[in-house]
Amino acid sequence: MNDENDCITSTEALVIDGANGVCRDVRADAGAPLGLEVWLTLVLVAVAAVVLRARTAVARRRWIIALMLGAAAIPGTHALLVLRADRPTTIYAHAARIVALHDAVRSYATEHGCAEVVRDACLACRPIALLALVDRRCSDPMPIEFHADALESGCEARGARLVCGHASRGALGGPALSRAR
Protein backbone atom coordinates (compact mmCIF):
# COMPACT_ATOMS: atom_id res chain seq x y z
CA MET A 1 0.00 0.00 0.00
CA ASN A 2 2.75 2.39 -0.96
CA ASP A 3 2.99 5.34 -3.23
CA GLU A 4 4.69 5.76 -6.56
CA ASN A 5 8.10 6.52 -5.03
CA ASP A 6 8.13 3.13 -3.32
CA CYS A 7 7.97 4.50 0.17
CA ILE A 8 5.25 5.24 2.67
CA THR A 9 4.34 8.84 1.97
CA SER A 10 0.63 9.20 2.69
CA THR A 11 -1.36 9.03 5.89
CA GLU A 12 -3.31 6.09 4.51
CA ALA A 13 -0.15 4.13 3.64
CA LEU A 14 1.22 4.92 7.07
CA VAL A 15 -1.81 3.46 8.81
CA ILE A 16 -2.09 0.39 6.61
CA ASP A 17 1.53 -0.65 6.16
CA GLY A 18 3.64 1.76 8.17
CA ALA A 19 4.66 -0.85 10.73
CA ASN A 20 5.05 -3.70 8.23
CA GLY A 21 8.23 -2.38 6.70
CA VAL A 22 10.36 0.71 6.41
CA CYS A 23 9.71 1.28 2.73
CA ARG A 24 8.96 -1.91 0.86
CA ASP A 25 5.51 -2.42 -0.60
CA VAL A 26 5.04 -5.77 1.11
CA ARG A 27 1.75 -6.59 -0.56
CA ALA A 28 2.96 -5.84 -4.10
CA ASP A 29 6.15 -7.85 -3.55
CA ALA A 30 4.38 -10.87 -2.08
CA GLY A 31 4.45 -13.91 -4.33
CA ALA A 32 7.17 -12.55 -6.65
CA PRO A 33 10.44 -14.47 -7.09
CA LEU A 34 13.14 -13.60 -4.58
CA GLY A 35 15.45 -10.89 -5.79
CA LEU A 36 18.96 -9.56 -5.48
CA GLU A 37 18.57 -8.63 -1.83
CA VAL A 38 18.61 -12.30 -0.82
CA TRP A 39 22.06 -12.75 -2.40
CA LEU A 40 23.25 -9.53 -0.83
CA THR A 41 22.08 -10.77 2.56
CA LEU A 42 23.90 -14.06 2.06
CA VAL A 43 27.08 -12.11 1.31
CA LEU A 44 26.50 -10.14 4.53
CA VAL A 45 26.05 -13.38 6.49
CA ALA A 46 29.35 -14.68 5.09
CA VAL A 47 31.14 -11.41 5.93
CA ALA A 48 29.63 -11.46 9.44
CA ALA A 49 30.81 -15.05 9.95
CA VAL A 50 34.33 -14.09 8.88
CA VAL A 51 34.33 -11.13 11.28
CA LEU A 52 32.99 -13.20 14.18
CA ARG A 53 35.60 -15.92 13.57
CA ALA A 54 38.53 -13.62 12.88
CA ARG A 55 41.56 -14.03 15.10
CA THR A 56 41.89 -10.30 15.67
CA ALA A 57 41.17 -8.69 19.04
CA VAL A 58 37.55 -8.67 20.17
CA ALA A 59 37.57 -4.88 20.52
CA ARG A 60 38.61 -4.46 16.88
CA ARG A 61 35.93 -6.89 15.76
CA ARG A 62 33.34 -4.92 17.69
CA TRP A 63 34.33 -1.84 15.74
CA ILE A 64 34.06 -3.70 12.46
CA ILE A 65 30.62 -4.97 13.46
CA ALA A 66 29.54 -1.47 14.42
CA LEU A 67 30.69 -0.13 11.04
CA MET A 68 28.95 -2.96 9.22
CA LEU A 69 25.69 -2.38 11.07
CA GLY A 70 25.91 1.36 10.60
CA ALA A 71 26.59 1.14 6.86
CA ALA A 72 23.82 -1.39 6.25
CA ALA A 73 21.34 0.74 8.21
CA ILE A 74 21.91 3.84 6.06
CA PRO A 75 19.18 3.12 3.43
CA GLY A 76 16.59 2.36 6.10
CA THR A 77 17.57 5.33 8.24
CA HIS A 78 17.42 7.58 5.17
CA ALA A 79 13.88 6.36 4.55
CA LEU A 80 12.93 7.00 8.17
CA LEU A 81 14.38 10.49 8.29
CA VAL A 82 13.73 11.74 4.75
CA LEU A 83 11.22 9.65 2.79
CA ARG A 84 8.50 8.28 5.02
CA ALA A 85 5.39 10.16 5.97
CA ASP A 86 6.32 9.86 9.64
CA ARG A 87 9.71 11.54 9.20
CA PRO A 88 10.35 14.13 11.88
CA THR A 89 9.34 17.11 9.73
CA THR A 90 5.91 15.81 8.71
CA ILE A 91 4.85 13.34 11.37
CA TYR A 92 2.74 15.86 13.26
CA ALA A 93 0.79 16.81 10.10
CA HIS A 94 -0.15 13.19 9.44
CA ALA A 95 -0.93 12.62 13.11
CA ALA A 96 -3.27 15.63 13.01
CA ARG A 97 -5.29 14.05 10.18
CA ILE A 98 -5.75 10.86 12.15
CA VAL A 99 -6.74 12.76 15.28
CA ALA A 100 -9.18 14.92 13.30
CA LEU A 101 -10.96 11.90 11.85
CA HIS A 102 -10.98 10.07 15.17
CA ASP A 103 -12.32 13.06 17.05
CA ALA A 104 -14.98 13.82 14.45
CA VAL A 105 -16.29 10.25 14.51
CA ARG A 106 -16.14 10.00 18.31
CA SER A 107 -17.80 13.37 18.89
CA TYR A 108 -20.58 12.50 16.47
CA ALA A 109 -21.15 9.16 18.17
CA THR A 110 -21.09 10.73 21.63
CA GLU A 111 -23.51 13.44 20.57
CA HIS A 112 -26.01 10.92 19.18
CA GLY A 113 -25.49 8.11 21.67
CA CYS A 114 -23.69 5.84 19.22
CA ALA A 115 -22.86 5.40 15.55
CA GLU A 116 -21.77 2.85 12.96
CA VAL A 117 -19.99 2.95 9.65
CA VAL A 118 -22.41 2.26 6.80
CA ARG A 119 -20.13 3.12 3.87
CA ASP A 120 -16.49 2.22 4.01
CA ALA A 121 -14.43 3.29 1.01
CA CYS A 122 -11.42 4.31 3.08
CA LEU A 123 -9.45 1.29 4.22
CA ALA A 124 -7.25 3.21 6.66
CA CYS A 125 -10.34 4.68 8.32
CA ARG A 126 -11.50 1.27 9.57
CA PRO A 127 -9.16 0.91 12.54
CA ILE A 128 -9.59 4.60 13.37
CA ALA A 129 -13.35 4.12 13.49
CA LEU A 130 -12.90 0.94 15.50
CA LEU A 131 -10.96 2.86 18.13
CA ALA A 132 -13.34 5.82 18.11
CA LEU A 133 -16.50 3.73 18.40
CA VAL A 134 -15.37 0.82 20.57
CA ASP A 135 -17.23 2.14 23.62
CA ARG A 136 -20.02 3.88 21.72
CA ARG A 137 -22.45 1.07 21.02
CA CYS A 138 -26.26 0.98 21.10
CA SER A 139 -29.17 -0.62 19.30
CA ASP A 140 -30.00 2.29 17.01
CA PRO A 141 -26.71 3.71 15.72
CA MET A 142 -26.40 6.81 13.57
CA PRO A 143 -24.73 6.34 10.16
CA ILE A 144 -21.23 7.38 9.20
CA GLU A 145 -19.90 7.36 5.64
CA PHE A 146 -16.23 7.06 4.80
CA HIS A 147 -15.26 8.03 1.28
CA ALA A 148 -11.88 7.39 -0.28
CA ASP A 149 -10.39 10.77 0.67
CA ALA A 150 -11.81 10.82 4.20
CA LEU A 151 -8.43 11.29 5.86
CA GLU A 152 -7.49 14.26 3.67
CA SER A 153 -10.86 15.98 3.46
CA GLY A 154 -12.24 15.58 6.98
CA CYS A 155 -15.84 15.06 8.04
CA GLU A 156 -19.05 17.05 8.12
CA ALA A 157 -22.54 16.32 9.40
CA ARG A 158 -25.08 16.17 6.56
CA GLY A 159 -28.55 15.83 7.90
CA ALA A 160 -28.67 12.77 10.12
CA ARG A 161 -25.35 11.32 8.96
CA LEU A 162 -21.67 12.07 9.26
CA VAL A 163 -19.92 12.13 5.89
CA CYS A 164 -16.14 11.92 5.81
CA GLY A 165 -14.50 12.73 2.48
CA HIS A 166 -16.18 13.68 -0.75
CA ALA A 167 -19.16 11.56 -1.65
CA SER A 168 -18.53 11.87 -5.40
CA ARG A 169 -15.11 10.19 -5.11
CA GLY A 170 -16.10 7.76 -2.41
CA ALA A 171 -19.08 6.46 -4.33
CA LEU A 172 -16.66 4.98 -6.85
CA GLY A 173 -14.44 3.47 -4.21
CA GLY A 174 -16.46 1.30 -1.94
CA PRO A 175 -19.71 -0.48 -1.27
CA ALA A 176 -22.39 0.44 1.21
CA LEU A 177 -21.82 -1.74 4.27
CA SER A 178 -25.33 -1.79 5.63
CA ARG A 179 -28.66 -0.06 5.50
CA ALA A 180 -28.86 3.58 4.53
CA ARG A 181 -30.52 5.76 7.05
Added chain:
Amino acid sequence: MTALWLALGAVSLAALVGWIVDRISGAPLRDRSPLAWLTFITHGLAALTATAMHPLLGVVALAALVMWSRRSGTGLPEGTPSGPAIAVIAVVGVVITLQPPVPMAWDELVWLARARVGAEGPLALAARSLDPHGGLTPAGYPIGAGVLQAAFAGLDGDLTALTSGTSALVLFAVATFVLVLRRSTEIAWGPVALVVMGAPLMWVHLRTGMLDLPLGLFAAAFAMALLGAGRGDATLVRLAPALAVVMSGLKDEGAMYVVVIVLGCMGQGSLRRGLRAHAGLAVLVAVAVVGAWRARLMFAGVSAEHHAAAGFAVGALPDLLRELVRAASDLRDFGASLALVVAAMAMSLLTRRGDDAMASERALSLAWLACIGCTLLALVVGPDAVRSFATSGTLWPRFLVQLVPLGAIVVGARLGREAVPAHVAVPA
Protein backbone atom coordinates in the same frame (compact mmCIF):
# COMPACT_ATOMS: atom_id res chain seq x y z
CA MET B 1 4.39 15.14 23.15
CA THR B 2 3.81 11.77 24.69
CA ALA B 3 2.74 12.01 28.33
CA LEU B 4 4.80 9.17 29.77
CA TRP B 5 4.31 10.52 33.30
CA LEU B 6 0.70 9.26 33.21
CA ALA B 7 2.18 5.82 33.90
CA LEU B 8 3.72 6.88 37.19
CA GLY B 9 0.63 5.94 39.21
CA ALA B 10 0.41 2.41 37.83
CA VAL B 11 4.17 1.92 38.04
CA SER B 12 4.23 3.06 41.69
CA LEU B 13 1.31 0.82 42.58
CA ALA B 14 2.91 -2.16 40.82
CA ALA B 15 6.20 -1.49 42.63
CA LEU B 16 4.33 -1.40 45.93
CA VAL B 17 2.67 -4.76 45.20
CA GLY B 18 6.05 -6.24 44.23
CA TRP B 19 7.68 -4.82 47.34
CA ILE B 20 4.94 -6.31 49.55
CA VAL B 21 5.40 -9.68 47.82
CA ASP B 22 9.11 -9.39 48.53
CA ARG B 23 8.53 -8.55 52.21
CA ILE B 24 5.95 -11.20 53.00
CA SER B 25 8.03 -13.86 51.26
CA GLY B 26 10.28 -13.79 54.34
CA ALA B 27 13.36 -13.55 52.11
CA PRO B 28 13.61 -9.88 51.10
CA LEU B 29 16.07 -9.04 48.35
CA ARG B 30 19.29 -7.41 49.49
CA ASP B 31 19.59 -5.91 46.02
CA ARG B 32 18.38 -2.28 45.79
CA SER B 33 19.54 -1.58 42.23
CA PRO B 34 17.18 -0.25 39.52
CA LEU B 35 16.81 -3.86 38.33
CA ALA B 36 15.45 -4.89 41.74
CA TRP B 37 12.83 -2.15 41.55
CA LEU B 38 12.02 -3.16 37.99
CA THR B 39 11.54 -6.71 39.30
CA PHE B 40 9.09 -5.44 41.92
CA ILE B 41 7.19 -3.54 39.24
CA THR B 42 7.09 -6.62 37.01
CA HIS B 43 5.68 -8.68 39.90
CA GLY B 44 2.95 -6.08 40.31
CA LEU B 45 2.19 -6.04 36.58
CA ALA B 46 2.11 -9.85 36.50
CA ALA B 47 -0.42 -9.83 39.34
CA LEU B 48 -2.51 -7.22 37.48
CA THR B 49 -2.41 -9.23 34.25
CA ALA B 50 -3.52 -12.41 35.98
CA THR B 51 -6.20 -10.62 38.03
CA ALA B 52 -7.66 -9.01 34.92
CA MET B 53 -8.06 -12.46 33.38
CA HIS B 54 -9.76 -13.77 36.50
CA PRO B 55 -9.48 -12.54 40.11
CA LEU B 56 -8.84 -16.10 41.28
CA LEU B 57 -5.97 -16.37 38.83
CA GLY B 58 -4.59 -13.17 40.33
CA VAL B 59 -4.65 -14.68 43.82
CA VAL B 60 -2.91 -17.83 42.54
CA ALA B 61 -0.30 -15.74 40.71
CA LEU B 62 0.42 -13.66 43.82
CA ALA B 63 0.75 -16.78 45.97
CA ALA B 64 3.09 -18.33 43.39
CA LEU B 65 5.21 -15.17 43.31
CA VAL B 66 5.49 -15.14 47.12
CA MET B 67 6.50 -18.81 47.20
CA TRP B 68 8.90 -18.26 44.33
CA SER B 69 10.52 -15.30 46.08
CA ARG B 70 10.90 -17.33 49.29
CA ARG B 71 12.73 -20.11 47.42
CA SER B 72 14.91 -17.93 45.24
CA GLY B 73 17.21 -16.62 47.97
CA THR B 74 18.51 -13.13 48.50
CA GLY B 75 21.89 -13.42 46.76
CA LEU B 76 23.60 -10.43 45.24
CA PRO B 77 25.39 -10.63 41.90
CA GLU B 78 28.82 -9.29 41.20
CA GLY B 79 28.31 -5.57 40.81
CA THR B 80 27.69 -4.06 37.39
CA PRO B 81 26.98 -0.34 37.38
CA SER B 82 23.51 0.55 36.07
CA GLY B 83 24.53 4.06 35.03
CA PRO B 84 25.00 3.37 31.30
CA ALA B 85 21.75 1.41 31.23
CA ILE B 86 19.86 4.26 32.87
CA ALA B 87 21.37 6.66 30.31
CA VAL B 88 20.18 4.46 27.42
CA ILE B 89 16.70 4.23 28.92
CA ALA B 90 16.59 8.00 29.37
CA VAL B 91 17.58 8.61 25.73
CA VAL B 92 14.93 6.18 24.48
CA GLY B 93 12.44 7.87 26.79
CA VAL B 94 13.23 11.24 25.23
CA VAL B 95 12.87 9.82 21.70
CA ILE B 96 9.47 8.37 22.61
CA THR B 97 8.36 11.55 24.37
CA LEU B 98 9.07 13.65 21.28
CA GLN B 99 6.62 11.60 19.20
CA PRO B 100 3.05 12.78 18.74
CA PRO B 101 0.73 10.90 21.10
CA VAL B 102 -1.33 9.55 18.23
CA PRO B 103 -1.70 5.94 17.09
CA MET B 104 -0.60 5.74 13.46
CA ALA B 105 -0.41 2.04 12.59
CA TRP B 106 -3.32 -0.31 11.97
CA ASP B 107 -2.62 -2.80 14.73
CA GLU B 108 -1.74 -0.03 17.12
CA LEU B 109 -5.23 1.40 16.63
CA VAL B 110 -6.75 -2.04 17.14
CA TRP B 111 -4.79 -2.63 20.37
CA LEU B 112 -5.68 0.81 21.59
CA ALA B 113 -9.37 0.08 21.08
CA ARG B 114 -8.98 -2.78 23.52
CA ALA B 115 -7.08 -0.55 25.92
CA ARG B 116 -9.91 1.98 25.75
CA VAL B 117 -12.28 -0.73 26.97
CA GLY B 118 -9.71 -1.65 29.60
CA ALA B 119 -9.71 1.95 30.81
CA GLU B 120 -13.29 1.46 32.01
CA GLY B 121 -11.96 -0.69 34.86
CA PRO B 122 -9.56 -3.57 35.61
CA LEU B 123 -12.14 -6.25 34.77
CA ALA B 124 -13.97 -4.45 31.94
CA LEU B 125 -11.81 -5.78 29.13
CA ALA B 126 -12.21 -9.38 30.26
CA ALA B 127 -15.99 -8.95 30.49
CA ARG B 128 -16.17 -7.48 27.00
CA SER B 129 -13.79 -10.07 25.53
CA LEU B 130 -15.85 -12.89 27.01
CA ASP B 131 -19.06 -11.51 25.50
CA PRO B 132 -19.69 -13.36 22.20
CA HIS B 133 -21.48 -10.22 20.97
CA GLY B 134 -18.90 -7.84 22.41
CA GLY B 135 -17.68 -6.87 18.97
CA LEU B 136 -14.08 -6.74 20.11
CA THR B 137 -11.62 -7.54 17.32
CA PRO B 138 -9.70 -9.72 17.00
CA ALA B 139 -11.82 -12.00 19.15
CA GLY B 140 -10.22 -14.29 21.69
CA TYR B 141 -6.86 -12.53 22.02
CA PRO B 142 -5.17 -12.32 25.42
CA ILE B 143 -6.06 -9.13 27.26
CA GLY B 144 -2.83 -8.41 29.11
CA ALA B 145 -1.68 -5.74 26.67
CA GLY B 146 -4.93 -3.79 26.84
CA VAL B 147 -4.98 -4.00 30.63
CA LEU B 148 -1.39 -2.81 31.02
CA GLN B 149 -1.77 -0.06 28.42
CA ALA B 150 -4.91 1.17 30.16
CA ALA B 151 -3.17 1.06 33.54
CA PHE B 152 -0.20 3.00 32.18
CA ALA B 153 -2.68 5.50 30.73
CA GLY B 154 -4.03 6.10 34.23
CA LEU B 155 -7.35 4.44 33.25
CA ASP B 156 -8.05 7.44 31.04
CA GLY B 157 -9.80 6.64 27.75
CA ASP B 158 -8.60 9.84 26.09
CA LEU B 159 -6.58 9.33 22.89
CA THR B 160 -3.49 11.10 24.21
CA ALA B 161 -3.55 9.17 27.47
CA LEU B 162 -4.04 5.81 25.76
CA THR B 163 -1.23 6.41 23.28
CA SER B 164 1.03 7.53 26.11
CA GLY B 165 0.11 4.36 28.01
CA THR B 166 1.16 2.19 25.08
CA SER B 167 4.41 4.14 24.76
CA ALA B 168 5.04 3.65 28.47
CA LEU B 169 4.65 -0.11 27.98
CA VAL B 170 7.24 0.02 25.18
CA LEU B 171 9.60 2.04 27.39
CA PHE B 172 9.10 -0.42 30.25
CA ALA B 173 10.08 -3.26 27.90
CA VAL B 174 13.17 -1.31 26.81
CA ALA B 175 14.09 -0.72 30.45
CA THR B 176 13.66 -4.41 31.27
CA PHE B 177 15.81 -5.47 28.35
CA VAL B 178 18.57 -2.94 28.99
CA LEU B 179 18.79 -3.48 32.77
CA VAL B 180 18.87 -7.28 32.46
CA LEU B 181 21.39 -7.03 29.63
CA ARG B 182 23.62 -4.79 31.71
CA ARG B 183 23.44 -7.31 34.55
CA SER B 184 24.39 -10.20 32.27
CA THR B 185 28.14 -10.02 32.60
CA GLU B 186 28.78 -12.84 30.14
CA ILE B 187 27.06 -10.96 27.29
CA ALA B 188 28.79 -8.11 25.48
CA TRP B 189 26.08 -5.49 25.82
CA GLY B 190 27.45 -2.99 23.29
CA PRO B 191 27.12 -5.30 20.25
CA VAL B 192 23.68 -6.40 21.45
CA ALA B 193 22.50 -2.80 21.56
CA LEU B 194 24.02 -2.16 18.13
CA VAL B 195 22.33 -5.19 16.57
CA VAL B 196 18.94 -4.10 17.96
CA MET B 197 19.39 -0.45 17.00
CA GLY B 198 20.92 -1.34 13.61
CA ALA B 199 17.56 -2.58 12.32
CA PRO B 200 15.63 0.51 11.15
CA LEU B 201 12.28 -1.25 11.50
CA MET B 202 12.90 -1.43 15.25
CA TRP B 203 12.84 2.39 15.33
CA VAL B 204 9.50 2.40 13.51
CA HIS B 205 8.10 0.09 16.17
CA LEU B 206 9.66 2.06 19.00
CA ARG B 207 7.28 4.94 18.40
CA THR B 208 4.19 2.78 17.89
CA GLY B 209 2.02 0.88 20.31
CA MET B 210 2.55 -2.34 18.38
CA LEU B 211 3.26 -5.25 20.68
CA ASP B 212 5.99 -6.94 18.66
CA LEU B 213 8.90 -4.90 19.99
CA PRO B 214 7.93 -5.12 23.68
CA LEU B 215 7.26 -8.84 23.38
CA GLY B 216 10.63 -9.41 21.70
CA LEU B 217 12.44 -7.37 24.34
CA PHE B 218 10.67 -9.21 27.16
CA ALA B 219 11.51 -12.58 25.56
CA ALA B 220 15.19 -11.68 25.29
CA ALA B 221 15.19 -10.38 28.88
CA PHE B 222 13.52 -13.61 30.02
CA ALA B 223 16.24 -15.67 28.33
CA MET B 224 19.01 -13.56 29.85
CA ALA B 225 17.36 -13.72 33.28
CA LEU B 226 17.23 -17.51 33.15
CA LEU B 227 20.83 -17.83 32.03
CA GLY B 228 22.09 -15.14 34.41
CA ALA B 229 20.24 -16.58 37.36
CA GLY B 230 22.76 -19.41 37.43
CA ARG B 231 25.27 -17.07 39.04
CA GLY B 232 23.09 -16.94 42.15
CA ASP B 233 21.49 -13.65 41.16
CA ALA B 234 18.25 -13.78 43.14
CA THR B 235 16.87 -10.70 41.40
CA LEU B 236 17.01 -12.38 38.00
CA VAL B 237 15.57 -15.60 39.45
CA ARG B 238 12.56 -13.61 40.69
CA LEU B 239 12.16 -11.63 37.49
CA ALA B 240 11.84 -14.62 35.15
CA PRO B 241 8.43 -16.03 36.20
CA ALA B 242 6.86 -12.58 36.45
CA LEU B 243 8.06 -11.83 32.93
CA ALA B 244 6.57 -15.16 31.82
CA VAL B 245 3.14 -14.07 33.10
CA VAL B 246 3.38 -10.64 31.46
CA MET B 247 4.53 -12.12 28.14
CA SER B 248 1.77 -14.72 28.12
CA GLY B 249 -0.78 -12.01 28.77
CA LEU B 250 0.46 -9.78 25.96
CA LYS B 251 0.09 -12.18 23.05
CA ASP B 252 -0.28 -15.91 22.51
CA GLU B 253 3.28 -15.95 21.17
CA GLY B 254 4.44 -14.91 24.63
CA ALA B 255 3.83 -18.37 26.09
CA MET B 256 5.57 -19.88 23.06
CA TYR B 257 8.71 -17.88 23.79
CA VAL B 258 8.70 -18.96 27.43
CA VAL B 259 8.32 -22.65 26.59
CA VAL B 260 10.81 -22.64 23.73
CA ILE B 261 13.49 -20.70 25.62
CA VAL B 262 13.21 -22.91 28.70
CA LEU B 263 13.30 -26.09 26.61
CA GLY B 264 16.29 -24.78 24.65
CA CYS B 265 18.20 -23.99 27.84
CA MET B 266 17.32 -27.33 29.43
CA GLY B 267 18.16 -29.24 26.27
CA GLN B 268 21.63 -27.74 26.12
CA GLY B 269 22.24 -28.20 29.83
CA SER B 270 22.83 -24.48 30.25
CA LEU B 271 20.61 -24.26 33.32
CA ARG B 272 22.14 -25.12 36.68
CA ARG B 273 20.45 -27.97 38.50
CA GLY B 274 18.84 -25.70 41.10
CA LEU B 275 17.32 -23.57 38.38
CA ARG B 276 15.50 -26.27 36.49
CA ALA B 277 12.57 -26.25 38.90
CA HIS B 278 12.40 -22.47 38.65
CA ALA B 279 12.43 -22.62 34.85
CA GLY B 280 9.77 -25.30 34.95
CA LEU B 281 7.64 -23.07 37.14
CA ALA B 282 8.00 -20.24 34.61
CA VAL B 283 6.66 -22.56 31.93
CA LEU B 284 3.87 -23.64 34.26
CA VAL B 285 2.70 -20.10 34.97
CA ALA B 286 2.87 -19.15 31.29
CA VAL B 287 0.84 -22.16 30.26
CA ALA B 288 -1.56 -21.60 33.19
CA VAL B 289 -2.23 -18.00 32.14
CA VAL B 290 -2.89 -18.93 28.53
CA GLY B 291 -4.78 -22.08 29.48
CA ALA B 292 -7.01 -20.29 32.00
CA TRP B 293 -7.84 -17.55 29.53
CA ARG B 294 -8.53 -20.03 26.72
CA ALA B 295 -10.77 -22.01 29.08
CA ARG B 296 -12.74 -18.89 29.97
CA LEU B 297 -13.13 -18.10 26.26
CA MET B 298 -14.32 -21.62 25.55
CA PHE B 299 -16.90 -21.58 28.35
CA ALA B 300 -18.09 -18.16 27.16
CA GLY B 301 -18.52 -19.45 23.61
CA VAL B 302 -15.87 -17.15 22.11
CA SER B 303 -13.42 -18.68 19.66
CA ALA B 304 -9.93 -17.33 19.13
CA GLU B 305 -10.34 -15.62 15.79
CA HIS B 306 -6.77 -15.99 14.56
CA HIS B 307 -5.17 -18.50 16.88
CA ALA B 308 -7.15 -21.70 16.50
CA ALA B 309 -6.42 -24.91 14.62
CA ALA B 310 -8.27 -25.03 11.32
CA GLY B 311 -6.62 -27.69 9.15
CA PHE B 312 -3.24 -28.71 7.82
CA ALA B 313 -2.19 -26.64 4.82
CA VAL B 314 1.27 -28.12 4.34
CA GLY B 315 1.18 -27.02 0.70
CA ALA B 316 1.49 -23.41 1.86
CA LEU B 317 4.95 -24.01 3.33
CA PRO B 318 6.97 -22.95 0.25
CA ASP B 319 5.06 -19.66 0.03
CA LEU B 320 5.45 -19.06 3.75
CA LEU B 321 9.18 -19.75 3.65
CA ARG B 322 9.69 -17.57 0.58
CA GLU B 323 8.01 -14.59 2.25
CA LEU B 324 10.01 -15.23 5.43
CA VAL B 325 13.27 -15.12 3.45
CA ARG B 326 12.10 -12.00 1.60
CA ALA B 327 11.30 -10.22 4.86
CA ALA B 328 14.55 -11.27 6.53
CA SER B 329 16.63 -10.07 3.59
CA ASP B 330 15.10 -6.61 3.39
CA LEU B 331 18.10 -4.44 4.19
CA ARG B 332 16.01 -1.32 4.68
CA ASP B 333 14.07 -3.10 7.42
CA PHE B 334 16.82 -4.97 9.22
CA GLY B 335 20.13 -3.65 7.90
CA ALA B 336 22.87 -6.15 8.70
CA SER B 337 21.32 -7.13 12.04
CA LEU B 338 19.72 -10.37 10.94
CA ALA B 339 22.77 -11.31 8.87
CA LEU B 340 24.91 -11.03 12.01
CA VAL B 341 22.38 -13.02 14.02
CA VAL B 342 22.26 -15.81 11.43
CA ALA B 343 26.05 -15.92 11.22
CA ALA B 344 26.45 -16.08 15.01
CA MET B 345 23.79 -18.77 15.30
CA ALA B 346 25.28 -20.87 12.51
CA MET B 347 28.67 -20.70 14.19
CA SER B 348 27.33 -21.64 17.59
CA LEU B 349 25.39 -24.59 16.20
CA LEU B 350 28.16 -25.86 13.91
CA THR B 351 31.01 -25.56 16.41
CA ARG B 352 31.96 -28.40 18.74
CA ARG B 353 30.37 -28.37 22.17
CA GLY B 354 32.38 -26.27 24.55
CA ASP B 355 31.94 -24.62 27.92
CA ASP B 356 28.81 -23.37 29.70
CA ALA B 357 28.83 -20.10 27.79
CA MET B 358 28.88 -22.01 24.53
CA ALA B 359 25.92 -24.06 25.74
CA SER B 360 24.01 -20.84 26.40
CA GLU B 361 24.72 -19.64 22.87
CA ARG B 362 23.53 -22.90 21.42
CA ALA B 363 20.45 -22.88 23.63
CA LEU B 364 19.46 -19.40 22.47
CA SER B 365 20.17 -20.28 18.84
CA LEU B 366 17.98 -23.35 19.08
CA ALA B 367 15.25 -21.33 20.80
CA TRP B 368 15.42 -18.72 18.01
CA LEU B 369 15.05 -21.36 15.32
CA ALA B 370 12.34 -23.14 17.29
CA CYS B 371 10.32 -19.92 17.47
CA ILE B 372 10.35 -19.75 13.67
CA GLY B 373 9.50 -23.44 13.47
CA CYS B 374 6.59 -23.11 15.90
CA THR B 375 5.26 -20.09 14.03
CA LEU B 376 5.47 -21.91 10.70
CA LEU B 377 3.60 -24.82 12.26
CA ALA B 378 0.97 -22.48 13.70
CA LEU B 379 0.52 -20.91 10.27
CA VAL B 380 0.19 -24.30 8.59
CA VAL B 381 -2.47 -25.51 11.01
CA GLY B 382 -4.06 -22.10 11.59
CA PRO B 383 -6.90 -20.37 9.80
CA ASP B 384 -6.63 -19.11 6.22
CA ALA B 385 -6.92 -15.49 7.34
CA VAL B 386 -3.69 -15.61 9.33
CA ARG B 387 -1.89 -17.59 6.63
CA SER B 388 -2.85 -14.88 4.18
CA PHE B 389 -1.21 -12.29 6.45
CA ALA B 390 2.01 -14.27 6.07
CA THR B 391 1.76 -14.91 2.34
CA SER B 392 0.82 -11.29 1.65
CA GLY B 393 4.02 -10.22 3.36
CA THR B 394 2.65 -8.33 6.37
CA LEU B 395 3.24 -10.90 9.12
CA TRP B 396 6.93 -11.81 8.86
CA PRO B 397 8.52 -8.36 9.23
CA ARG B 398 6.65 -7.83 12.50
CA PHE B 399 7.49 -11.34 13.70
CA LEU B 400 11.16 -10.74 12.95
CA VAL B 401 10.98 -7.56 15.01
CA GLN B 402 10.07 -9.86 17.90
CA LEU B 403 13.07 -12.10 17.18
CA VAL B 404 15.82 -9.49 16.69
CA PRO B 405 16.49 -8.92 20.43
CA LEU B 406 16.79 -12.65 21.16
CA GLY B 407 19.08 -13.05 18.16
CA ALA B 408 21.16 -10.09 19.28
CA ILE B 409 21.84 -11.92 22.55
CA VAL B 410 23.48 -14.74 20.58
CA VAL B 411 25.84 -12.23 18.95
CA GLY B 412 26.53 -10.61 22.32
CA ALA B 413 27.08 -13.97 24.02
CA ARG B 414 29.63 -14.97 21.38
CA LEU B 415 31.60 -11.75 21.62
CA GLY B 416 31.25 -11.65 25.40
CA ARG B 417 32.57 -15.19 25.75
CA GLU B 418 35.58 -14.43 23.61
CA ALA B 419 36.32 -11.27 25.57
CA VAL B 420 36.79 -13.29 28.77
CA PRO B 421 40.33 -14.61 29.29
CA ALA B 422 40.58 -18.28 28.33
CA HIS B 423 41.55 -19.44 31.83
CA VAL B 424 38.28 -17.98 33.14
CA ALA B 425 36.02 -19.12 30.30
CA VAL B 426 37.21 -22.72 30.26
CA PRO B 427 38.10 -23.90 33.74
CA ALA B 428 40.40 -26.90 33.92
